[in-house]
């Protein structure tokens with residue numbers, strides 16, 4: 130890796146409330162175009178890690194270099210400019226239920242909009258067309274003006290993906306994007322992420338619960354345990370012994386087909 | 387829920403903890419002060435008014451009496467707080483429990499009460515340093531948030547100390563209140579004929595001045611009919627509701643924890659805005675009207691509008707803020723993540739979530755304002771109440787009847803309308 134795209138350097142996060150050490154001296158780097166999967170037990174710090182990268186959570190110590198800039202040092206205004214190039218997809222979709230699909234998708238564009246326009250909710254025509262195109266891409270063009278609370282879980286997550294696409298992201302953070310979905314829907318959602326990774330060259334960092342999904346979609350896997358890095362390597366390198374180390378002695382691997 | 391905020395948590399937490407402890411103690415003290423007053427009133431009443439030879443006398447406390455009362459009530463507060471769960475402790479949701487584990491027996495509770503007196507001089511040290519107060523530390527106890535024991539059923543509220551005390555307080559209030567007021571129910575029957583005459587007059591309403599202005603009833607050289615003033619009343623309510631909502635809407639976001647963040651500036655803004663809502667809301671519209679009546683003129687519509695508006699801002703602001711604090715945090719997070727600013731988060735993640743309930747609250751407030759604007763004239767706020775109270779003072783009951791009927795019709799119609807609209811939104 131000559132010129133890593135993202136470098137996480139001795140990252141530590143302590144939650145003051147409860148004195149939880151969520152991440153301890155975590156270091157790794159990600160090359161452009163990788164599909165990095167983060168695995169680990171519940172509470173191992175996956176969500177914390179992803180949210181530190183775009184600073185939805187303030188890291189306690191350590192550095193995060195993104196494309197040569199140290200994002201931990203940026204002012205709030207500069208951070209906003211960086212964030213608009215980082216898409217994010219959430220386990221609980223984080224959509225405004227009362228708004229339409231296109232209304233939600235358009236919010237992905239907010240980072241590019243001047244203040245007064247956003248205040249009035251006037252998105253340029255180009256943005257509206259782009260939103261429709263992105264909904265088309267995730268197969269939801271016919272649901273554009275349907276309220277989101279009338280969509281199924283898989284459809285909602287695809288709205289979430291379309292929202293992230295609006296940002297023209299260089300980096301995509303996906304925090305357990307398929308945990309709330311059934312296996313078949315999971316694969317269809319993961320395939321959209323894979324497509325973004327392959328076609329648009331978006332670097333993807335996704336946390337996943339199922340190792341089978343991680344093996345199928347990741348180009349590289351890192352594993353967290355109690356906030357520490359316990360594995361970093363290609364999907365094929367996780368054998369039974371490694372698996373037990375990450376998930377504990379009693380764990381059984383479950384397949385998602 | 388806002389990223390990138392330095393936290394000033396521990397300090398504000400400690401102050402809040404101190405304020406809660408002090409507030410709950412004050413409440414307990416007030417409870418026992420109230421009991422002391424009630425007991426003294428009863429003593430006075432039954433001793434001096436029931437004994438014929440003392441009928442003219444009243445109970446007077448000797449000069450040392452007041453300090454004794456103050457001390458006795460303090461003692462009661464301290465001991466009820468140590469021996470069980472007092473009303474004040476219940477009010478802030480804490481209970482005395484063991485510091486280490488196990489049960490807090492009677493011995494340690496008594497010890498805590500005694501230690502309270504012994505360590506009282508050290509209280510300033512404790513306040514300055516923080517942590518648990520000395521009487522808690524030394525007796526191995528502490529005030530903890532109440533966590534219900536999932537393995538055991540909770541005790542019936544009325545069998546707990548605070549339950550018994552609140553029932554006793556209620557009974558005491560009824561008893562003493564009854565003696566003070568001396569309500570005479572017989573008048574209800576004895577004066578029924580007079581009331582009957584008024585009712586009969588009112589049910590033969592005099593609609594002479596429904597559309598024609600009443601020459602007797604003049605305000606600032608302008609003469610009004612019932613209909614004129616009805617329109618004025620609805621106008622007052624409408625202006626106050628619209629203006630009030632327009633001011634409360636932007637303000638409410640400054641009074642919401644999740645929007646303002648946890649930094650010092652956000653905290654101060656939040657506290658100021660919420661404080662404003664709470665204080666201005668607890669001053670009733672009628673009181674505002676009497677203030678504005680002196681300010682801008684007695685009996686003017688402007689006074690009424692200002693009074694209604696001020697109270698509407700505070701009442702709606704508080705309701706709005708609470709709605710804002712209750713929104714799902716997920717969409718806010720998503721807008722932050724997409725590079726949105728605080729204003730954009732509010733506009734695109736908060737407002738879409740709260741708008742329906744904002745409408746419902748505003749319509750509800752419209753109801754209240756219509757009803758309020760019919761009586762606000764009592765203290766100089768203008769509107770149809772002016773006419774109502776004028777005729778009432780003249781004893782012109784048929785005309786009062788006419789005005790009341792119009793008021794009933796208007797209030798009912800507005801109630802019905804806003805109810806239907808609210809149903810639509812929900």
Ligand SMILES: Nc1ncnc2c1ncn2[C@@H]1O[C@H](COP(=O)(O)OP(=O)(O)OP(=O)(O)O)[C@@H](O)[C@H]1O
Nearest residue numbers: 144146147149151170171172173174175176177178
């Ligand atoms: N806001 C918070 N305040 C205090 N502690 C927190 C907070 N958020 C997370 N934690 C703690 O930090 C640790 C890591 O949490 P995190 O949510 O990052 O784990 P995770 O790997 O995403 O788990 P899951 O798979 O359940 O989502 C946990 O022990 C959790 O209890």
Ligand SMILES: [Mg+2]
Nearest residue numbers: 175176177305
């Ligand atoms: Mg998580």
